[in-house]
Amino acid sequence: MKVVATYNIKGGVGKTSTAVNLAWFGARDGLRTLLWDLDPQGSATYMFRVKPKVKGGGSALLTGKRTLDDGIKGTDFDRLDLMPADFSYRNLDLDLDSTKRPTDRIRRLLTPLRKEYDLVVLDCPPSVSLVSENVVHACDVLLVPLIPAMLSVRTYDQLIDFVDTMPGRKPQVMGFLSMVDSRKKAHREFTDRLPNDHASVVPEAIPSRVVIEQMAEERAPVPVFAPASSATTAYEALWTRVRSRLTEPA
Amino acid sequence: MSGVGGQCWVGPASSAVPAALAALGADYTVAMDRPVATRRMWLDSIDLRLFHRGMALTAVENPVSGASMLELSLPDGATATAGPDALGWPRLLADLPDDLRPHLEPVLGVRALLPVVEASGTSVAGRVLDAEGKTVLRLVHDRPATLSTGRDPLPGRLWLIPLRGYDAVGQCAARIAQRVGLVPDTPSRYPAALRAAGVDPGGPPRAVMETGLPARVAVARVLLSFLGELEAAVYGTVDDVDIEFLHDLRVAVRRSRSAVKLLGDVLPPALVAWAVPELKLLGDLTTPSRDLDVLLQQLPTLTAGLAGGRREDVEPLVLHLAGLRADERRRLVIGLRSPRFERFRARWRSSLLALTTWDGQPRAGTIAAEVLVERLDRAHRRVLRHGSRITDASPAEDLHDLRKRVKELRYLLEVLPPPTDPADARVAIKELKALQDVLGTFQDSEAQREALCALGTDLMSADAVSVRTIFAMGEMAARLQEDQDTSRARFAAVFERFSQRSVQRQTADPGRRRAAPVTAVAGAAR
Ligand SMILES: Nc1ncnc2c1ncn2[C@@H]1O[C@H](COP(=O)(O)OP(=O)(O)OP(=O)(O)O)[C@@H](O)[C@H]1O
Ligand SMILES: [Mg+2]
Numbered sequence: 001m002k003v004v005a006t007y008n009i010k011g012g013v014g015k016t017s018t019a020v021n022l023a024w025f026g027a028r029d030g031l032r033t034l035l036w037d038l039d040p041q042g043s044a045t046y047m048f049r050v051k052p053k054v055k056g057g058g059s060a061l062l063t064g065k066r067t068l069d070d071g072i073k074g075t076d077f078d079r080l081d082l083m084p085a086d087f088s089y090r091n092l093d094l095d096l097d098s099t100k101r102p103t104d105r106i107r108r109l110l111t112p113l114r115k116e117y118d119l120v121v122l123d124c125p126p127s128v129s130l131v132s133e134n135v136v137h138a139c140d141v142l143l144v145p146l147i148p149a150m151l152s153v154r155t156y157d158q159l160i161d162f163v164d165t166m167p168g169r170k171p172q173v174m175g176f177l178s179m180v181d182s183r184k185k186a187h188r189e190f191t192d193r194l195p196n197d198h199a200s201v202v203p204e205a206i207p208s209r210v211v212i213e214q215m216a217e218e219r220a221p222v223p224v225f226a227p228a229s230s231a232t233t234a235y236e237a238l239w240t241r242v243r244s245r246l247t248e249p250a
Numbered sequence: 251m252s253g254v255g256g257q258c259w260v261g262p263a264s265s266a267v268p269a270a271l272a273a274l275g276a277d278y279t280v281a282m283d284r285p286v287a288t289r290r291m292w293l294d295s296i297d298l299r300l301f302h303r304g305m306a307l308t309a310v311e312n313p314v315s316g317a318s319m320l321e322l323s324l325p326d327g328a329t330a331t332a333g334p335d336a337l338g339w340p341r342l343l344a345d346l347p348d349d350l351r352p353h354l355e356p357v358l359g360v361r362a363l364l365p366v367v368e369a370s371g372t373s374v375a376g377r378v379l380d381a382e383g384k385t386v387l388r389l390v391h392d393r394p395a396t397l398s399t400g401r402d403p404l405p406g407r408l409w410l411i412p413l414r415g416y417d418a419v420g421q422c423a424a425r426i427a428q429r430v431g432l433v434p435d436t437p438s439r440y441p442a443a444l445r446a447a448g449v450d451p452g453g454p455p456r457a458v459m460e461t462g463l464p465a466r467v468a469v470a471r472v473l474l475s476f477l478g479e480l481e482a483a484v485y486g487t488v489d490d491v492d493i494e495f496l497h498d499l500r501v502a503v504r505r506s507r508s509a510v511k512l513l514g515d516v517l518p519p520a521l522v523a524w525a526v527p528e529l530k531l532l533g534d535l536t537t538p539s540r541d542l543d544v545l546l547q548q549l550p551t552l553t554a555g556l557a558g559g560r561r562e563d564v565e566p567l568v569l570h571l572a573g574l575r576a577d578e579r580r581r582l583v584i585g586l587r588s589p590r591f592e593r594f595r596a597r598w599r600s601s602l603l604a605l606t607t608w609d610g611q612p613r614a615g616t617i618a619a620e621v622l623v624e625r626l627d628r629a630h631r632r633v634l635r636h637g638s639r640i641t642d643a644s645p646a647e648d649l650h651d652l653r654k655r656v657k658e659l660r661y662l663l664e665v666l667p668p669p670t671d672p673a674d675a676r677v678a679i680k681e682l683k684a685l686q687d688v689l690g691t692f693q694d695s696e697a698q699r700e701a702l703c704a705l706g707t708d709l710m711s712a713d714a715v716s717v718r719t720i721f722a723m724g725e726m727a728a729r730l731q732e733d734q735d736t737s738r739a740r741f742a743a744v745f746e747r748f749s750q751r752s753v754q755r756q757t758a759d760p761g762r763r764r765a766a767p768v769t770a771v772a773g774a775a776r
Pocket of ligand 1: 010011012013014015016017018039043124125126178179180206207208209210212213214215216
């Protein structure tokens with residue numbers, strides 16, 4: 001079982017869009033895939049038409065009253081399951097804080113599912129918190145959408161520093177450019193330069209496209225309703241890159 | 251989570267599945283896709299080995315590409331898949347996809363896979379949706395399918411595939427299915443397909459003498475079913491589907507020859523005088539091909555033990571053997587397609603048929619039971635007599651001869667009806683089989699060693715071979731010699747056990763001194 005998380009402190013940068021589409025491609029490629037929506041807003045859950053409700057909420061999970069297994073829902077797609085969001089996840093930080101080894105909970109919750117899934121995708125809420133620390137501990141690849149702007153590069157560097165200084169098991173950090181508008185000169189320059197300056201930023205960028213916004217109306221991953229779009233192609237290229245990272249020997 | 255799994259339902263009437271769909275539609279939003287044409291072929295060996303092991307292999311054709319996906323269901327319910335696959339059938343183990351071979355090898359052995367039943371129909375996938383338009387249950391409706399060989403269609407059925415986290419809907423749908431009269435079905439449709447196609451998985455019953463009939467009628471009937479076995483093996487032999495067809499054909503010929511030899515005196519003498527040389531000719535026609543099949547089959551075992559593991563040394567031999575086999579097969583096929591063989595089949599069948607009718611009136615002539623018991627007894631004593639004369643100094647010929655006598659006894663035993671007292675009789679057949687094994691190894695290893703010598707001479711005179719190959723063949727010959735010596739050394743003990751068992755039976759039942767050994771071995775024929 002490999003774990004990928006889409007993460008950024010900043011909101012609205014394309015974390016959920018990326019998580020949903022990558023999970024869909026993973027399942028298409030034959031991987032038994034679980035997408036876990038950790039964001040109390042439940043955007044990914046909404047995208048799959050699932051009710052944003054987990055029996056007992058986040059605390060039941062953390063206290064061991066319920067397991068992930070109890071909450072998982074099959075989606076409309078073969079091999080793709082969803083662990084829905086719950087509004088109570090907004091208290092997840094407090095709940096985590098009251099457990100033993102609070103930064104390790106998510107990883108431990110996933111352990112029983114090791115045999116059942118080949119790929120787990122975690123969609124994180126935007127914040128710096130115990131949840132995000134948990135996610136960093138739990139994943140093999142930390143996938144970071146970067147808006148082409150100076151500020152996002154700074155926070156990215158901070159994140160890399162944080163992972164570096166982290167004790168124990170570390171994920172690979174993988175940045176990629178998100179919402180790239182190629183009509184903007186600054187965006188084009190960023191897209192060309194960043195992968196060169198930063199070894200951990202991959203060249204596969206996700207362009208800014210209306211079909212990606214339409215996911216919320218269609219309530220489906222982009223390749224399902226716009227298979228021929230350039231957005232589909234871009235997500236597939238990004239998935240191919242992530243997949244090869246995951247299968248590389250460590 | 252995926253398309254596999256779920257429960258399959260079938261109905262007593264063809265209207266049951268549509269009724270279930272209608273009932274589901276009343277309670278839920280059901281979205282059905284467009285029907286797609288499906289063509290499914292079940293593959294098995296001619297003797298249905300997969301079926302008898304609780305397995306099923308299907309090839310599902312993609313209507314666009316024409317290639318097939320192969321799906322093997324295993325006895326434990328697991329499945330293995332392979333494909334797309336575009337090679338044709340029949341096919342031997344070596345030509346099967348890597349993912350399936352390990353599962354099939356222990357079951358199939360040398361037997362080929364060929365299409366047994368083919369079904370074409372349509373199937374429709376559908377979904378039960380909740381208020382958000384989300385799928386909460388999947389369905390697949392396999393409509394009744396037409397079978398290539400059958401009289402009846404393969405009944406339709408409904409798959410209900412629950413989604414993880416939506417168990418309540420799945421349970422509700424199952425209740426609806428039950429309410430309209432559907433019952434759970436096994437995932438594999440193979441048994442149902444065989445049934446609908448009119449294939450009897452038990453195969454034809456073993457030919458058994460009807461001991462109450464006049465001997466002539468009973469013998470003719472047994473010979474007739476041997477002829478049936480022989481004819482059933484012809485097409486597979488001619489097409490070289492797998493080497494077992496030729497083997498089956500030869501067994502049918504040998505059984506016929508033994509029956510004519512040992513029981514033929516109850517048949518019209520003119521018929522026997524004609525049939526004996528015809529059957530011998532047929533036997534002889536098949537011998538060279540069968541010998542080559544066996545040698546080729548044995549080759550991996552023989553070469554496995556070569557010093558230094560130099561299997562490549564025997565490559566020229568393998569090539570040569572393959573060439574010889576092709577030549578011999580050509581001869582065999584010509585023989586099996588010849589007018590002479592046709593005439594033989596036709597005349598043998600009509601002559602036997604003419605003898606099989608009996609008006610039920612007691613007639614002059616003995617009843618089959620009497621003849622059979624007497625012949626069995628005689629064959630048994632002949633084995634004992636020949637065997638007891640064999641010493642360490644006896645020539646190999648004497649052992650080969652004994653093997654023939656033992657085979658005759660075996661064939662007679664095989665046409666006996668099931669025994670009344672199987673418990674103590676089974677022991678004797680065990681001893682008889684052991685005796686057959688020893689004699690078989692003794693003769694076969696000699697024959698193969700001689701074949702290797704002849705092949706070596708061929709290869710050398712054609713200058714087509716390196717000395718390495720000849721050395722390797724020498725090693726193989728030495729192995730065969732060892733096998734022969736070992737079986738020779740074992741013979742005395744094995745025969746001793748067989749004859750002792752026979753004596754025991756005699757003394758245990760002194761009142762029926764002569765018949766006793768017969769019943770002893772006879773019961774075991776089952
Ligand atoms: N490449 C893109 N092109 C156009 N619109 C995009 C693109 N990626 C995301 N969006 C839109 O931007 C908004 C935010 O995207 P998304 O929800 O994927 O980001 P997020 O990082 O998960 O946000 P949050 O931090 O709120 O969870 C959404 O309306 C989405 O449709
Ligand atoms: Mg989000």
